[in-house]
Amino acid sequence: MMRQEKQQTNTVIIGAGPAGSYTALRLAMLGIKTDIYEEHPEIGIPTHCAGHISIHSLKKLGYYPLPKEIIENTFNAANFYSPSGTKFSIQLKKSVTCSLNRTKFDQHIANQAKQAGATFHLNTRVQSLHIENNYIKGVNLQDNTIVPSKITIDTEGISSRFLHQAKLMGFDRKGLVYAVETEINQVHDVEPHTVEVYMGSSAPGFYGWLIPRPDGTAKLGLATNHGNPQNYLKNLITKHPIAKKQVKGAKIIKTNYHAIPLAGPISKAYSNGFMAVGDVASQVKPTTGGGVIFGLTCGEIAANVVKLALDLGDVSAKTLSAYQKRCDDTLNFDVSFMLRLRQFLNSLSDERWDSVLRFCNRFNVDKALSDVEDIDYQGKMMMHVATKPAMLVALGYFGLLYLFANP
Numbered sequence: 016m017m018r019q020e021k022q023q024t025n026t027v028i029i030g031a032g033p034a035g036s037y038t039a040l041r042l043a044m045l046g047i048k049t050d051i052y053e054e055h056p057e058i059g060i061p062t063h064c065a066g067h068i069s070i071h072s073l074k075k076l077g078y079y080p081l082p083k084e085i086i087e088n089t090f091n092a093a094n095f096y097s098p099s100g101t102k103f104s105i106q107l108k109k110s111v112t113c114s115l116n117r118t119k120f121d122q123h124i125a126n127q128a129k130q131a132g133a134t135f136h137l138n139t140r141v142q143s144l145h146i147e148n149n150y151i152k153g154v155n156l157q158d159n160t161i162v163p164s165k166i167t168i169d170t171e172g173i174s175s176r177f178l179h180q181a182k183l184m185g186f187d188r189k190g191l192v193y194a195v196e197t198e199i200n201q202v203h204d205v206e207p208h209t210v211e212v213y214m215g216s217s218a219p220g221f222y223g224w225l226i227p228r229p230d231g232t233a234k235l236g237l238a239t240n241h242g243n244p245q246n247y248l249k250n251l252i253t254k255h256p257i258a259k260k261q262v263k264g265a266k267i268i269k270t271n272y273h274a275i276p277l278a279g280p281i282s283k284a285y286s287n288g289f290m291a292v293g294d295v296a297s298q299v300k301p302t303t304g305g306g307v308i309f310g311l312t313c314g315e316i317a318a319n320v321v322k323l324a325l326d327l328g329d330v331s332a333k334t335l336s337a338y339q340k341r342c343d344d345t346l347n348f349d350v351s352f353m354l355r356l357r358q359f360l361n362s363l364s365d366e367r368w369d370s371v372l373r374f375c376n377r378f379n380v381d382k383a384l385s386d387v388e389d390i391d392y393q394g395k396m397m398m399h400v401a402t403k404p405a406m407l408v409a410l411g412y413f414g415l416l417y418l419f420a421n422p
């Protein structure tokens with residue numbers, strides 16, 4: 016079949032998830048001609064996210080407040096449970112997180128990008144990267160059209176089909192957890208502005224969550240690093256001493272499955288004429304699996320580096336390495352902390368979870384955390400609270416447990 020060639024565009028983006036659309040927005044704001052290709056016919060569908068996001072970080076990105084139909088709820092508290100039902104609660108001084116309707120949030124970002132001048136091509140799947148002389152020079156679409164571009168930005172999510180073509184290492188698949196998320200029609204005995212979190216063997220390698228909405232419906236899900244998450248969810252609903260009461264009689268209206276990369280960002284996310292942003296580059300918090308804020312943050316960095324490279328007329332890996340440096344400077348300290356914390360959390364037996372949560376209650380760790388606002392940059396957050404007496408004791412105790420678990 017004859018291959019059609021489109022006119023050269025400055026930047027092509029693969030995938031219109033939040034990372035792709037936000038990168039497109041920032042590029043368009045810098046006056047850079049951007050075409051974004053999305054394989055699905057509608058932005059934000061299907062969705063695979065609890066949409067639980069820090070208000071502080073949304074504000075920093077200019078996304079708070081948001082239109083009422085996007086914000087489903089706000090939260091100023093969280094309850095953590097061991098598998099036997101031991102509970103530890105944190106009550107914060109103000110609302111620190113919110114849950115978003117991810118479909119509407121994704122569409123909101125895409126609309127802003129369109130208004131700023133980015134061109135969206137829906138229902139259009141990128142088949143492969145277009146490579147000439149060791150440079151990524153655009154993409155090949157499924158219908159064989161070549162779309163030439165000066166820089167290609169891969170924001171395809173965890174499917175990560177193009178990294179190897181760009182001669183980059185993908186993320187460590189050992190760090191993947193497999194999630195099941197459901198919409199349920201009713202919850203009981205749940206505070207309206209409190210997130211419920213189920214730790215330990217209820218969801219090995221991660222945790223379970225219940226995120227209520229004011230209308231009594233909720234998002235219920237979990238992820239695990241082994242086994243079938245659906246079976247763990249069934250156990251949570253039928254056997255967990257607290258969760259089973261909270262969701263008694265509830266109907267599951269919708270179920271989604273998706274994986275989350277927890278191994279930390281890939282160490283090289285650029286090559287000649289190419290950058291990777293968002294889940295594809297594993298720009299995700301290793302503790303909570305939250306990837307929206309890191310994806311948007313790195314999208315903004317990528318757009319600024321595109322501008323730099325186009326102004327210099329040099330899209331080589333050497334110039335684009337500024338992207339890596341700036342992302343590393345922004346994320347690495349916190350990611351290193353979160354990787355250790357994730358390792359620590361994974362090492363706890365259910366009995367240890369009981370002791371840890373009882374310890375947190377006894378030493379009023381909740382009070383030490385009550386004025387926390389920024390929950391995304393957890394290394395810096397810990398530095399902020401570490402000087403409080405309760406946290407010092409807790410850190411000593413957790414440090415010992417960590418050393419015993421990882422001798």
Ligand SMILES: Cc1cc2nc3c(=O)[nH]c(=O)nc-3n(C[C@H](O)[C@H](O)[C@H](O)COP(=O)(O)OP(=O)(O)OC[C@H]3O[C@@H](n4cnc5c(N)ncnc54)[C@H](O)[C@@H]3O)c2cc1C
Pocket residue numbers: 029030031032033034035052053054055059063064065066067068139140141142170171172173174194195196236272273274275292293294295299304305306307308310
């Ligand atoms: C169950 C679950 C719950 C989560 N909860 C939270 C949460 O509460 N808070 C949070 O911050 N994060 C959460 N996350 C993580 C969050 O969903 C991701 O980090 C985020 O969606 C990543 O955005 P992205 O744009 O990088 O990728 P994606 O959102 O995956 O978007 C990638 C886009 O690329 C498109 N695409 C892929 N391949 C192609 C192709 N070849 N051609 C064209 N288009 C293509 C896809 O269709 C998709 O639209 C959760 C994840 C899961 C699985």
